[in-house]
Amino acid sequence: MIDLYYAPTPNGHKITLFLEETGLEYAIHRIDIGKGDQFQPAFLAISPNNKIPAIIDHHPVDGGGPLSLFESGEILLYLAEKTNELLSKDLRERAHTLQWLFWQVGGFGPMLGQNHHFNHFAPQPVPYAIERYQVETQRLYGVLNKQLEKTPWLGGNEYSIADIATYPWTVSHERQRINLAHFPAVQNWFERIRSRPATERAYEKAQQN
Numbered sequence: 001m002i003d004l005y006y007a008p009t010p011n012g013h014k015i016t017l018f019l020e021e022t023g024l025e026y027a028i029h030r031i032d033i034g035k036g037d038q039f040q041p042a043f044l045a046i047s048p049n050n051k052i053p054a055i056i057d058h059h060p061v062d063g064g065g066p067l068s069l070f071e072s073g074e075i076l077l078y079l080a081e082k083t084n085e086l087l088s089k090d091l092r093e094r095a096h097t098l099q100w101l102f103w104q105v106g107g108f109g110p111m112l113g114q115n116h117h118f119n120h121f122a123p124q125p126v127p128y129a130i131e132r133y134q135v136e137t138q139r140l141y142g143v144l145n146k147q148l149e150k151t152p153w154l155g156g157n158e159y160s161i162a163d164i165a166t167y168p169w170t171v172s173h174e175r176q177r178i179n180l181a182h183f184p185a186v187q188n189w190f191e192r193i194r195s196r197p198a199t200e201r202a203y204e205k206a207q208q209n
Helices: 010-022 072-083 091-121 127-150 161-170 184-194 197-208
Strands: 002-006 026-030 054-057 067-070
Touching: 002 010, 010 072, 010 161, 010 197, 054 072, 067 072, 072 091, 072 161, 091 127, 091 161, 127 184, 161 184
Parallel strands: 002 026
Antiparallel strands: 002 054, 054 067
16 A cells, blocks of 8 residues: 555646556545645654655565655655656666656756746746746757657656656647647647646645645
8 A cells, every 4th residue: 555645736646646547546535735734743753855756565475564755856856766656677767767757856846846836836926947948948849859769668668657757747738838839749748648637636636625
């Protein structure tokens, strides 16, 4: 059993996408970030950076006691290794997958997050910041598009944790002022992931929790 500490944000969706793909048993514990649940001592004991997602695995493969983890990229990598799914055993495809996973957690997510903030949540317009993060968002979508022109999935020939990590951040492309028609390989990839049964189930869970 996996306890998932979750909010329906892009980083939260990453973990439900993985869990629905693999069929691991899990329970969602909703963290209401608007009410400050992320600052409660019980949650900070699991996620000291006060961010979702976090998990507790009650049956880790080493046979030891419950294991708690935070940071979405590490959680995806841990779960992929636990289940032997969504991460290739082939050396080269595994390496490609992990570099795109780290590209997402180190660049694509944070830059798009700043785009969202300055376009929609900043208390006053900051034109320099809006322009800076819009240009960077466009650039990153271009990088993503070039890769997906070469291979059907980010790691190569197999759907993987790199795709799972990246997809939720593209769901809000319109709010990022991105027209996917300008990035046809991304658009094709996006539609293929959106139509997966596990993706549909994961986003249904977001409506329920």
